[in-house]
Amino acid sequence: MEIVLQGFRTVLQPHYLVFMFGGVALGLFIGFLPGLSGGMGIGLMLPFTFHMEPLTALVFLCSIYTGGIFGGAVTAILLNTPGAPANLSTVLDGYPMARNGEPERAMGISLMSSTIGGIVGTIVLILLAGPLARLSLKFGPGEMFFVAIFGLTVVGSLADNVVKGVFSGLFGILLGTVGLSAGGILRGTMGSVYLMDGIPEIPALLGLLALPAIYELSGRKSAVLKVDTMSAGMASLRGLLRGFRDTFQRIVQSLLCSLLGVVVGIIPAAGSAIAGMLGYNWSKNLSRNSDKFGTGVPEGIVGPESANNASEGGALATMFVLGIPGSTATAMMLGALALQGWAVGPKMFIDHADVIYTAFSSLFCQQFVMLLLGAGLCLLGARLVKIPVKYLMPVILVFAITGAYSSSYLRFDCNLLIFFSVLGYLMKRSGFPAMPMILGLLLGGMADTELMRIHQLFDSFWEIFKSPIVIILAAVSLLSVMLPFIVKEVQRRRRS
Amino acid sequence: MAIKLLKRLVTPTLMMGWAIYYFIEICGKKASAGYFIKPIFWVMALLYCLIVFMDARDCRDEAEAEKTADSPEQRQAGEEKAAAQRADLKRTAICIGSAFAYIFILPYLGFILSTTLVLFGLFWWLGSGNKLLTFVYAAGVALGMYLLFKTGLKVPLLTGFLGFI
Numbered sequence: 277m278e279i280v281l282q283g284f285r286t287v288l289q290p291h292y293l294v295f296m297f298g299g300v301a302l303g304l305f306i307g308f309l310p311g312l313s314g315g316m317g318i319g320l321m322l323p324f325t326f327h328m329e330p331l332t333a334l335v336f337l338c339s340i341y342t343g344g345i346f347g348g349a350v351t352a353i354l355l356n357t358p359g360a361p362a363n364l365s366t367v368l369d370g371y372p373m374a375r376n377g378e379p380e381r382a383m384g385i386s387l388m389s390s391t392i393g394g395i396v397g398t399i400v401l402i403l404l405a406g407p408l409a410r411l412s413l414k415f416g417p418g419e420m421f422f423v424a425i426f427g428l429t430v431v432g433s434l435a436d437n438v439v440k441g442v443f444s445g446l447f448g449i450l451l452g453t454v455g456l457s458a459g460g461i462l463r464g465t466m467g468s469v470y471l472m473d474g475i476p477e478i479p480a481l482l483g484l485l486a487l488p489a490i491y492e493l494s495g496r497k498s499a500v501l502k503v504d505t506m507s508a509g510m511a512s513l514r515g516l517l518r519g520f521r522d523t524f525q526r527i528v529q530s531l532l533c534s535l536l537g538v539v540v541g542i543i544p545a546a547g548s549a550i551a552g553m554l555g556y557n558w559s560k561n562l563s564r565n566s567d568k569f570g571t572g573v574p575e576g577i578v579g580p581e582s583a584n585n586a587s588e589g590g591a592l593a594t595m596f597v598l599g600i601p602g603s604t605a606t607a608m609m610l611g612a613l614a615l616q617g618w619a620v621g622p623k624m625f626i627d628h629a630d631v632i633y634t635a636f637s638s639l640f641c642q643q644f645v646m647l648l649l650g651a652g653l654c655l656l657g658a659r660l661v662k663i664p665v666k667y668l669m670p671v672i673l674v675f676a677i678t679g680a681y682s683s684s685y686l687r688f689d690c691n692l693l694i695f696f697s698v699l700g701y702l703m704k705r706s707g708f709p710a711m712p713m714i715l716g717l718l719l720g721g722m723a724d725t726e727l728m729r730i731h732q733l734f735d736s737f738w739e740i741f742k743s744p745i746v747i748i749l750a751a752v753s754l755l756s757v758m759l760p761f762i763v764k765e766v767q768r769r770r771r772s
Numbered sequence: 773m774a775i776k777l778l779k780r781l782v783t784p785t786l787m788m789g790w791a792i793y794y795f796i797e798i799c800g801k802k803a804s805a806g807y808f809i810k811p812i813f814w815v816m817a818l819l820y821c822l823i824v825f826m827d828a829r830d831c832r833d834e835a836e837a838e839k840t841a842d843s844p845e846q847r848q849a850g851e852e853k854a855a856a857q858r859a860d861l862k863r864t865a866i867c868i869g870s871a872f873a874y875i876f877i878l879p880y881l882g883f884i885l886s887t888t889l890v891l892f893g894l895f896w897w898l899g900s901g902n903k904l905l906t907f908v909y910a911a912g913v914a915l916g917m918y919l920l921f922k923t924g925l926k927v928p929l930l931t932g933f934l935g936f937i
Binding site for chain 2: 450461464487667690693694699708727
């Protein structure tokens with residue numbers, strides 16, 4: 277405990293505060309740009325950290341990471357464009373709430389939920405980093421396969437029409453398996469070398485969600501349906517505070533989703549997108565307002581935003597203790613530590629415990645910095661949607677195309693973006709939800725790879741059920757599928 | 773009714789069509805390539821049949837409702853809905869065309885010129901009045917984006933015939 281308190285004393289010095297504010301501001305800004313995430317911000321700043329002392333570098337990079345996740349939520353709410361995959365499910369209720377004339381409230385809920393999630397994630401990281409990360413070492417192909425299946429169980433509940441939702445999700449899973457398989461077999465690339473690594477996530481995400489919304493925007497005068505008649509500044513501030521209050525009224529939900537996020541975060545490669553999705557799904561299944569999800573209910577923002585920010589703590593625990601990066605951002609951070617000449621792993625906790633725990637303490641403080649700077653971004657963002665569509669829509673379109681290009685500097689990704697936007701538009705017109713398809717795309721490849729490994733390592737598929745973790749994950753997956761039906765049945769009986 | 777049903781089935785048929793193509797490709801590869809893909813395909817095929825059945829039933833119900841809807845108000849509402857759909861399709865086609873044209877001209881004209889041209893075109897199409905002011909806005913945004921991505925974020929943006937922008 278003494279080492280943690282010492283860490284707080286260190287990071288509250290002006291030198292580290294400057295880097296914390298700078299890093300969070302940079303992360304918020306980069307996360308706000310469609311297609312760019314905190315991971316890219318870390319990559320961008322990597323060369324600069326070489327000249328910094330290790331702790332400063334670590335504090336700075338963690339700050340970018342913290343800001344990046346929330347920055348993406350602002351565009352998800354305002355423009356139906358998730359800044360990063362982590363903010364995918366925030367779109368579902370955040371955007372309808374913003375369209376109904378309450379963008380500030382939606383952003384307020386998102387900001388406060390992100391802060392609570394971040395705080396819970398950091399506390400868990402400080403207290404349980406070691407045991408939690410060692411637990412993740414027990415995850416073999418069987419466990420990882422069921423992690424992917426657990427994530428995929430959400431697809432049915434992301435649409436009003438379950439059949440169309442599942443069909444769309446299965447199509448996404450097939451798309452997710454395109455590219456070079458774990459067994460070295462090339463599949464579905466149609467001869468394109470650019471698809472050997474699989475279908476890139478950013479163009480698919482922007483094409484399926486953002487661009488159809490932009491096309492729709494061109495037919496409207498204003499980005500929001502109702503514009504508040506109060507003076508802009510006061511209305512924004514009131515809306516933001518109302519969002520904070522909404523979150524505190526759902527504090528139990530926020531805390532539970534945060535814990536779920538931490539657990540998902542510690543699993544290598546599971547990532548904040550799955551955490552957000554599961555946070556949304558479980559909130560929907562257990563909420564009394566489950567039938568109103570997707571129309572702009574606060575619970576639909578609290579769940580995913582608490583979970584995706586809390587997953588950050590879990591992912592960092594796995595990275596620091598085991599040296600396994602769970603996402604692009606943690607992989608970049610691992611690179612930064614390697615630049616400093618540090619070997620990340622259990623030995624690091626013995627050799628550099630002071631630096632590690634000081635970085636954890638800084639993560640705690642960064643949540644409050646994010647709350648402060650994030651409020652500023654929300655107020656600025658609320659003004660953004662009030663810009664006339666004739667100027668707003670073309671700029672977002674060009675930003676989305678440049679964002680898709682920036683992810684891997686390929687024009688092919690821009691063409692893919694247009695292809696997915698056409699598909700997204702057609703799906704929207706025919707009532708096929710895009711969200712299950714995106715989830716399938718994100719998790720399909722992982723499930724396929726792990727199943728292949730199971731076939732290579734075990735004589736029979738059923739052998740994986742010897743592991744208690746697999747049994748628990750399979751049971752939770754089954755429960756995740758059955759829960760909506762059970763809840764509906766219970767509600768029906770109560771009514772009758 | 774048949775045309776309506778065909779229109780509804782365009783999207784799922786496109787998706788299923790690609791899935792069939794993918795499935796056939798997988799069948800020609802090593803068995804391990806299809807461990808996960810094959811069961812997914814069969815479930816998808818089953819759901820496709822279910823979607824066709826559901827859509828056919830919905831189209832039949834709608835056709836019957838249209839037959840009974842004789843009032844001029846109902847007919848007018850139907851016509852207005854169709855007109856709105858046509859306008860929406862036209863707008864979307866223009867947006868997709870602009871995006872495609874932008875991607876096409878990027879390597880020839882470079883980022884700043886292409887972005888200025890596309891933004892100017894879209895601003896003007898969406899009803900921005902003064903042409904000179906619109907052009908200044910477009911050029912300003914293009915320049916701002918160039919500075920942000922190229923200088924700030926070190927993204928190697930495409931350069932055109934001028935070689936530096």
